[in-house]
Amino acid sequence: MRTPQVDRGTGLPERVRIYEVGVRDGLQNEKNLVPVEVKAEFVRRLEQAGIEVIETTSFVSPKWVPQLADAGDLLDRLGESGRSPHRPVLVPNMKGLERALERGVTSIAIFGSATETFAQKNLNSTLESQFDMFAPVVEKAKAEGLWVRCYVSMCFGDPWEGDVAPSQVVEVAKRLMDLGCDELSIGDTIGVATPGQVEEVIDGLVEAGIDLDRIAVHFHDTYGQALSNTLTALRKGVTIVDSSAGGLGGCPYAKSATGNLATEDLLWMLHGLGIETGIDLPAMVETSMWMSEQLGRPSASSVVRALGTAS
Amino acid sequence: MRTPQVDRGTGLPERVRIYEVGVRDGLQNEKNLVPVEVKAEFVRRLEQAGIEVIETTSFVSPKWVPQLADAGDLLDRLGESGRSPHRPVLVPNMKGLERALERGVTSIAIFGSATETFAQKNLNSTLESQFDMFAPVVEKAKAEGLWVRCYVSMCFGDPWEGDVAPSQVVEVAKRLMDLGCDELSIGDTIGVATPGQVEEVIDGLVEAGIDLDRIAVHFHDTYGQALSNTLTALRKGVTIVDSSAGGLGGCPYAKSATGNLATEDLLWMLHGLGIETGIDLPAMVETSMWMSEQLGRPSASSVVRALGTAS
Numbered sequence: 001m002r003t004p005q006v007d008r009g010t011g012l013p014e015r016v017r018i019y020e021v022g023v024r025d026g027l028q029n030e031k032n033l034v035p036v037e038v039k040a041e042f043v044r045r046l047e048q049a050g051i052e053v054i055e056t057t058s059f060v061s062p063k064w065v066p067q068l069a070d071a072g073d074l075l076d077r078l079g080e081s082g083r084s085p086h087r088p089v090l091v092p093n094m095k096g097l098e099r100a101l102e103r104g105v106t107s108i109a110i111f112g113s114a115t116e117t118f119a120q121k122n123l124n125s126t127l128e129s130q131f132d133m134f135a136p137v138v139e140k141a142k143a144e145g146l147w148v149r150c151y152v153s154m155c156f157g158d159p160w161e162g163d164v165a166p167s168q169v170v171e172v173a174k175r176l177m178d179l180g181c182d183e184l185s186i187g188d189t190i191g192v193a194t195p196g197q198v199e200e201v202i203d204g205l206v207e208a209g210i211d212l213d214r215i216a217v218h219f220h221d222t223y224g225q226a227l228s229n230t231l232t233a234l235r236k237g238v239t240i241v242d243s244s245a246g247g248l249g250g251c252p253y254a255k256s257a258t259g260n261l262a263t264e265d266l267l268w269m270l271h272g273l274g275i276e277t278g279i280d281l282p283a284m285v286e287t288s289m290w291m292s293e294q295l296g297r298p299s300a301s302s303v304v305r306a307l308g309t310a311s
Numbered sequence: 312m313r314t315p316q317v318d319r320g321t322g323l324p325e326r327v328r329i330y331e332v333g334v335r336d337g338l339q340n341e342k343n344l345v346p347v348e349v350k351a352e353f354v355r356r357l358e359q360a361g362i363e364v365i366e367t368t369s370f371v372s373p374k375w376v377p378q379l380a381d382a383g384d385l386l387d388r389l390g391e392s393g394r395s396p397h398r399p400v401l402v403p404n405m406k407g408l409e410r411a412l413e414r415g416v417t418s419i420a421i422f423g424s425a426t427e428t429f430a431q432k433n434l435n436s437t438l439e440s441q442f443d444m445f446a447p448v449v450e451k452a453k454a455e456g457l458w459v460r461c462y463v464s465m466c467f468g469d470p471w472e473g474d475v476a477p478s479q480v481v482e483v484a485k486r487l488m489d490l491g492c493d494e495l496s497i498g499d500t501i502g503v504a505t506p507g508q509v510e511e512v513i514d515g516l517v518e519a520g521i522d523l524d525r526i527a528v529h530f531h532d533t534y535g536q537a538l539s540n541t542l543t544a545l546r547k548g549v550t551i552v553d554s555s556a557g558g559l560g561g562c563p564y565a566k567s568a569t570g571n572l573a574t575e576d577l578l579w580m581l582h583g584l585g586i587e588t589g590i591d592l593p594a595m596v597e598t599s600m601w602m603s604e605q606l607g608r609p610s611a612s613s614v615v616r617a618l619g620t621a622s
Contacts, residue, residue, distance in 0.1 A: 002473075002503070004503060004505050004534075005467065005468055005473075005474040005475070005503070005504075005505070005508060006507070007477070007505065007507030007508040007510075007511050008507050009505075009506045009507035009510060009543070010507075010510060156316065157316055162313075162316075163316040164316070166318070191613075191617075192313070192315060192316070192579075193316075193583075194315050194316070194318065194320075194579065194580050194583025194584055195320045195542060195580070195583075195584060196317070196318030196319050196320035196321075196583065196584050196585065197316060197318040197583070199318075199320060199321060200318050221613065222613060222617050223315075223576065223579050223613050223614050223617055224538060224573065224576035224579070224612070224613030224614060225538065225576070225579060225580060225583075225613075227535060227536065227538065227539045228538045228539040228541075228542045228580060230539075231506060231539045231542065231543070232320070232542070258613065258616075258617070262535065265534065265535035265536070268503075268505065268534050268535070268536060269505050269506070269536060269539060272504075272505025272506075272507065272508070272536075273505055273506060273507050274507065301535070302502075302532065302533060302534050302535030302536075302569065303534050303535060305569075306502075306533050306534055306569070
């Protein structure tokens with residue numbers, strides 16, 4: 001299988017940690033329910049390919065996201081792996097945290113909003129009251145010794161509000177981090193960002209006192225911009241990148257929802273740049289081809305399509 | 312129609328000139344013949360959207376590329392516009408140049424190879440003898456007052472040879488430019504490049520004495536890398552970018568051929584970065600949606616898909 005020609009780029013990190021979101025963020029948007037054993041096998045194959053951090057599921061109410069009603073069952077099937085600090089689960093609120101703790105989870109993610117409208121529509125909260133909602137969740141999680149990531153969504157544009165001021169993103173992110181979170185993931189939920197915005201937001205976060213090594217970027221590829229925005233973040237010193245095997249996923253709230261940055265497309269760039277990831281690209285391509293078969297449709301990843309059809 | 316939020320990126324040019332290749336490079340790879348009047352209308356719509364430079368066709372032998380047998384007819388239909396210095400045509404050899412001159416063409420492009428195998432397969436020449444083949448073509452074109460671009464293909468990887476040394480690319484490019492060409496386009500024909508290679512090749516070209524303002528980049532999106540490579544070239548000071556309306560095109564020699572960088576995806580990034588192009592993005596999206604209808608399949612451009620389906 002072809003591999004990228006290695007030429008080291010200037011001003012880039014030596015190592016990048018990929019935070020794989022395909023199992024949770026990807027599959028939660030599937031119209032058809034994916035059997036829990038397929039999800040478990042997906043996680044095992046990603047582990048085999050060398051992915052270190054995998055967000056496995058979400059303890060959201062099954063009323064809202066029936067695709068994730070199997071959260072506890074999935075963790076049980078994964079055994080020890082499902083309780084590793086490298087297998088975070090999303091928890092929307094205290095009830096979700098309690099369910100996660102019952103299953104022995106050791107790391108979680110919460111999901112905040114950079115905009116008022118998305119806070120109302122997705123969190124059933126307000127921009128301001130989300131901090132009160134998340135404070136006891138983070139407090140309890142930290143008291144239980146958990147690792148906590150906070151996502152901030154709609155950081156570069158909002159389907160209802162349009163433009164989003166970088167200063168607003170920085171303020172929301174800072175207040176969420178100040179609750180005691182360990183890691184921040186800045187999300188371009190609808191895929192509209194361009195590199196100048198990425199620079200401005202990252203600069204703002206660093207100026208606000210958030211360490212670069214706690215900042216992750218999370219780009220969607222709706223407008224084809226995910227990889228160049230990621231490259232921009234790497235040049236700024238970011239070393240944690242969210243991506244999704246095969247480009248699975250999307251935002252159910254955006255009409256033309258398309259997936260997250262594909263892990264394989266990201267790996268092609270990183271490995272071509274001589275950046276270490278610890279991940280085996282051919283094994284990832286095979287995993288995504290297998291997942292494509294399970295879902296009955298072609299992969300959204302360009303690399304998977306290119307290498308999967310070549311012999 | 313949604314437009315990108317503008318945030319100026321650092322170290323980037325103020326203006327970029329897009330060299331539109333969709334009409335020639337794009338349509339020459341269509342399985343079905345596209346009617347000449349559709350091609351003419353495509354050019355007119357691109358002009359209306361503000362595209363300054365459009366490569367219209369190729370005077371290649373109809374035996375080899377029947378899709379372009381209508382080259383002369385197309386130029387006649389375009390009238391004065393088809394003879395503008397901003398409407399280059401590809402000529403593979405002296406015979407092609409003569410046919411172009413008969414139609415009153417005022418700018419041409421030649422198509423060289425950075426690798427031995429592609430020179431043999433595509434040019435029916437060798438890496439070395441291509442210079443002898445192109446020398447009289449460029450000489451005659453310059454004597455007739457024409458503007459001449461030279462493409463160099465397979466600059467970042469070759470389907471048969473694998474890796475390509477940047478030093479080899481620079482040498483081929485320098486020798487072709489020394490024949491008297493006005494502009495150079497560095498092509499990633501199979502879409503495998505990553506940013507370190509792009510930096511190394513551009514640095515090498517500049518060190519070899521080729522002015523930055525004569526260098527264009529031409530990326531294919533087969534592995535999803537086109538836009539981040541383009542961004543890398545812009546950061547190096549390149550201001551001419553080849554792209555294709557709707558991402559039309561591909562390389563007939565690569566199994567998993569996919570298109571050129573889509574003009575609309577490039578425009579989204581450039582306009583988000585506050586870089587001037589003189590092009591109207593919504594008009595481009597409409598043009599590509601119209602062309603999609605003519606071809607009977609969805610656009611390969613993420614921006615066209617995102618904006619074309621949103622109301």
